[in-house]
Amino acid sequence: MTISQNSPGISAEKRDSILIKSALKGETAAFAQLMSLYKRRIQALGMSFFKNTADTEDFVQEVFIRIYTKLSTFKGNSLFSTWITRIAYNMAVNSVNRRKEYLPIADETILPDPGFSPEEKEIRRITVEAVRTAVKELPKHYAICLDMYFFYDMSYQEISDTTGFPVNTIKSHIFRAKKILRDKLEHFAVV
Amino acid sequence: MKDTCTKVMDRFLELDKNERIPLSLTIHLLACKKCRTQVRLLSLAEKTAAEPVKIPVPLNDSSIEAVLAKIHPGYASQLSKSPISLSKWIISGLLMIFLLLAFGVITNHAGSGRLLVAFYLMFAAIVTGYCALFVGCNMDFFVKKIETLKLAI
Numbered sequence: 001m002t003i004s005q006n007s008p009g010i011s012a013e014k015r016d017s018i019l020i021k022s023a024l025k026g027e028t029a030a031f032a033q034l035m036s037l038y039k040r041r042i043q044a045l046g047m048s049f050f051k052n053t054a055d056t057e058d059f060v061q062e063v064f065i066r067i068y069t070k071l072s073t074f075k076g077n078s079l080f081s082t083w084i085t086r087i088a089y090n091m092a093v094n095s096v097n098r099r100k101e102y103l104p105i106a107d108e109t110i111l112p113d114p115g116f117s118p119e120e121k122e123i124r125r126i127t128v129e130a131v132r133t134a135v136k137e138l139p140k141h142y143a144i145c146l147d148m149y150f151f152y153d154m155s156y157q158e159i160s161d162t163t164g165f166p167v168n169t170i171k172s173h174i175f176r177a178k179k180i181l182r183d184k185l186e187h188f189a190v191v
Numbered sequence: 192m193k194d195t196c197t198k199v200m201d202r203f204l205e206l207d208k209n210e211r212i213p214l215s216l217t218i219h220l221l222a223c224k225k226c227r228t229q230v231r232l233l234s235l236a237e238k239t240a241a242e243p244v245k246i247p248v249p250l251n252d253s254s255i256e257a258v259l260a261k262i263h264p265g266y267a268s269q270l271s272k273s274p275i276s277l278s279k280w281i282i283s284g285l286l287m288i289f290l291l292l293a294f295g296v297i298t299n300h301a302g303s304g305r306l307l308v309a310f311y312l313m314f315a316a317i318v319t320g321y322c323a324l325f326v327g328c329n330m331d332f333f334v335k336k337i338e339t340l341k342l343a344i
Contacts, residue, residue: 185236
């Protein structure tokens with residue numbers, strides 16, 4: 001079972017569903033593909049909690065093994081990406097090796113450049129800067145909410161389901177971050 | 192920025208991921224170029240921020256192979272392309288045999304029985320240690336060999 005990342009006419013949800021069904025039938029290649037699609041997400045989350053590549057690597061492997069053993073319990077009530085992020089978040093929070101402070105993804109350089117145009121590159125830089133500014137104004141444990149919204153592409157409800165923080169609190173913190181971003185982008189548009 | 196524009200932008204900023212833009216907002220955006228530009232830039236900002244974590248890693252990534260080796264050793268052996276090199280073990284084994292034989296020949300000429308017993312004991316200890324180290328360091332190799340044999344049978 002091989003489904004390309006950019007298969008035309010197939011949504012990420014549908015693609016994941018096909019891969020999960022195949023993995024549950026025992027097709028290891030399908031599970032390998034799921035890992036390939038979501039490794040960066042888990043790795044970035046791990047780096048924020050463990051702050052070193054060795055612990056992060058162990059964390060990534062532990063998370064995928066947990067996902068593999070629990071795959072049959074995934075009912076499709078949420079996106080697969082949300083489900084695995086929730087598992088990874090809970091494992092990271094409960095890990096004995098985790099560092100005390102969460103390091104926002106905005107501080108990381110492990111993520112690759114997907115071939116952005118110069119304008120996109122500049123806008124991403126501004127977004128990272130805006131999120132950093134917003135994080136400084138927040139209680140530390142809320143930094144992950146901004147990361148989840150901006151960098152992990154999760155909705156307010158998905159963030160709340162994952163972290164357990166109230167939706168309205170998440171919404172107001174993200175609103176503040178978006179305002180900072182809008183102000184910074186306003187300068188960009190003028191320039 | 193006009194009051195209407197501020198209200199419209201605040202309303203836009205409150206929207207969740209993939210939430211539909213309300214009609215009143217769309218109408219304002221059609222008429223106001225400044226707000227339209229801001230909305231375009233904000234949408235682009237959210238898109239570019241989330242893009243890097245969506246890039247898949249190659250299937251032969253080390254952690255993928257490591258996980259597969261744990262959940263399905265047979266599959267991992269299919270993936271591994273570079274065979275395990277045993278040459279350094281063979282060379283050091285041969286060297287060890289040569290040195291032990293040389294030691295044996297020299298002590299035989301000396302004709303001391305006690306030295307010979309000590310030599311045999313040391314020989315046994317070294318061979319045992321060498322074998323234990325060899326198996327311990329190449330555990331993957333043996334596991335894969337056993338798996339392959341099982342599949343062949």
